[in-house]
Amino acid sequence: MAFRFWGHFQRQFLTCHKIILLVAIGIIVGSYFIFYSPDLFQKSETADKISASGYINSFDIIEGEKLYQQNCASCHGSQLQGEANWRSSKEDGSLRAPPHNKDGHTWHHPDRILFHITKFGGGAIAPKGFNSNMPAFNKTLHDVEINKVLAFIKSKWPKEIRQRQKNISDKDKASLSQ
Ligand code: HEC
DSSP: OHHHHHHHHHHHHHHHHHHHHHHHHHHHHHHHHHHTOSSGGGOOHHHHHHOSSSOOOHHHHHHHHHHHHHHTHHHHOTTSOOSTTTTSOOTTSOOOOOOSSTTSSGGGSOHHHHHHHHHHOGGGTSOTTOOOOOOOOTTTSOHHHHHHHHHHHHHTSOHHHHHHHHHHHHHHHHHHTO
C-alpha cells in the first residue's frame, strides 16, 4: 500500500515538474520572439541601420524595391547589375548605367549625393556639356519615395559595404555642418 502510494506520488511529482519545465521553455522562447526576432514586430536591425533619415523600415524597403523595378531596373538592371559593358562609354561619349550592387560605385557616394543625382538627374552634377543618360526623378517620385528606393539599393549591399558608405555619409554631413 505504502509502496503504491509512493509510486503514485512520484508520477504526480514528475508530471508537475514537466509542466513547469514546459512553461519555462515557453516563456523563454516566447520572449525571444517578442524582443529579438527581427521579422516579427518589424524590429529589423538591418533596416534601421540602412535608414538615412530614420523613418525607413522593412515595409519601406519592400516598397522601394517595387519603385526600383518600375523606375530604375530598365537601365540599372533588375538585379542591380548595371548595363552590359557599363565600364565602357557609348559612342557619343555618354556613360552606361553602372550597377547599384557592391561592384559599382554607388556606395562610394554619400547619401546627399545619391539623393541629389536621383532627384535632379546625372546632368545636375556632371560637368557642363556632358550628355547624361541618368534622368531626373523630381517629377516622378516624391522625396520619401527616392529615400525608399535608395534604402532598397542599400539593403542589397553586404554589411561591410553599408558600413563604409555610412562612414562616407557621416564625413560628408560633418564637413557640411562645419
Ligand atoms: C534611362 C536610363 C536610366 C534610368 C531609368 C535610371 N538611371 Fe540612374 N544612371 C543612368 C546612367 C547612364 C548613369 C551614369 C551617370 C550619368 O550618365 O550621368 C546613372 C547613374 C546613377 C547614379 C550614380 C551612380 C554612381 O555610381 O555614380 C545613381 C545614384 C542613379 N543612377 C540612381 C538611379 C535611380 C535610383 C533610378 C531609379 C529611380 C535610376 N538611376 C534610373 C541611367 C539611368
